Amino acid sequence: MILASSSDFSYKSKLHQQDNLLETIFNRITLPTFVLDQNHTIVFWNHALEQLTSHNKNNMIGTQNQWMAFYASKRPTLADLIIEGGKDDAVSHFYKNKYRKSPLIEDAFEAEDFFPDIGGKGEWLSFTAASIKDENGNVIGAIETLLNISVTKQSQIALKESEERYKQLSITDNLTGLYNKRHFTERLMTELERAHRYDQHFSLCLIDLDNFKQMNDNYGHLFGDQILAEFGCIIKKNLRNSDTAYRYGGEEFVIILPGSLLDGSRVVANRIRVDLVEKIFLCDDDQNPITLTASFGITVSSSEDSKIEELIRRADKALYLAKKTGKNKVESLVTSVLSAGSP
Ligand SMILES: Nc1nc2c(ncn2[C@@H]2O[C@H](COP(=O)(O)OP(=O)(O)OP(=O)(O)O)[C@@H](O)[C@H]2O)c(=O)[nH]1
Incomplete structure (x- = not known):
């Protein structure tokens, strides 16, 4: 050697x-x-x-x-x-x-x-x-x-994977595969902070299926679930990578669109609206084609928004307006600062 x-x-x-x-x-x-x-x-x-x-x-x-x-x-x-x-x-x-x-x-x-x-x-x-x-x-x-x-x-990798899986499950709505409401709240707070820090805006779009009770009443709750899942797919298909969609409650959904102002988010909402109008649902018990519509309420974040509730309240008001004035439409509401400015 x-x-x-x-x-x-x-x-x-x-x-x-x-x-x-x-x-x-x-x-x-x-x-x-x-x-x-x-x-x-x-x-x-x-x-x-x-x-x-x-x-x-x-x-x-x-x-x-x-x-x-x-x-x-x-x-x-x-x-x-x-x-x-x-x-x-x-x-x-x-x-x-x-x-x-x-x-x-x-x-x-x-x-x-x-x-x-x-x-x-x-x-x-x-x-x-x-x-x-x-x-x-x-x-x-x-x-x-x-x-x-x-x-x-x-065992470290398996533990990490199961933590990841658990985390994913804990923020996912299992019927639609979209994120759930808990994750929405966290994400909306993060987005609002980011918007303030970098002086940017994002849009929030609340969606509610129209006359959904009738669907359940006429075709059953299981068929209602199937519609909710398929509507989740329609939403996802129309979003950019940076947009995130959530099931907000029963037949209510919400989308956060970072960097989008009113014009951009209206385009997205209308694309989803039209895709749903054109979608034909078929129920096993009744071969008649079934169609459905949704109403949309949009708002844009503003420097005046100090809490996420203010944004949600505005989007909800816009949605209420869409429902009240005929459904199957997109309405919006922005703060006075924004309506006087660019968006
Ligand atoms: N199948 C199914 N139905 C649900 C679920 N969550 C909520 N719903 C139903 O959604 C329906 C909502 O009814 P309403 O709040 O009266 O609203 P709507 O009939 O859509 O009427 P508008 O909102 O005014 O257009 C109710 O019948 C709920 O039972 C769910 O997870 N699955």
Whole structure:
């Protein structure tokens, strides 16, 4: 084994004498470990690493094929980067957002990554690479130790996924797949704060299906549910990515349209209105085509709005007007500041 610079013969021979002892020690360590010399040649490859990577030490020691045990194509391992000087930008290039300086060992890095080619289904590994220096402080090699953290990582991922799922369920209306009223309140507060901070406006559009009670009475509650779900799809289909739609209550819906003023949100509301008018619903018990309309009340946020209730009240008044003056229409109401200004 050569671990010292060629000029440092005495140091090299000292290490040679200790080879057997070092090899025994490495092989008794349960942590997968390998050591490279300054030429990136493998000098130690312990049993634990053989088991982790299925690469036998006899095929690895004396080669520079350490990458083969971890990656599908040739590239430096963390230990190689340490030998190259352990430059932050080089480490970052290969382990972006997955590494940090070791808090325990000077000039060492630790990283965490998923290795799809290890084992049958890939493994998560946490690994640390540190330089090995001679008496004069010259780097003469590097040691990398690895730890299989797949079990911990998978349970962390599963926990995160179930938290995500739970969060999604807690803000979703299960009949329509739209967001629910609780989420609406939170989002509306955020939107109002943002509008004030950046001196922007957004629109709020309340929607109420017309004569929905008759639908339930004539065709049953289950059919009513089907209509609500399909109307949810019509709303979603007509929104931009930045718009969000919510089921506000029974047959009431609401949309927040960030960055939209009255003209823009009227266009969206009318598109939804017409799509609904043109939609033919069929009930299993009665093959007559069934149609339905909705009324819309829009308002635009203003610098005068200090509470979300003020916006909701205005949109509700506009909706009431739409209902009172014939239904199947879009009405709007804005504050005096806005009606005097641009929107
Ligand atoms: N199927 C179904 N019906 C619902 C649900 N939530 C509320 N409703 C019904 O929606 C109907 C609303 O009726 P009303 O408030 O009288 O309003 P409307 O008949 O739509 O009349 P206008 O709003 O004046 O056009 C009631 O019959 C509620 O039972 C639901 O989740 N599923």
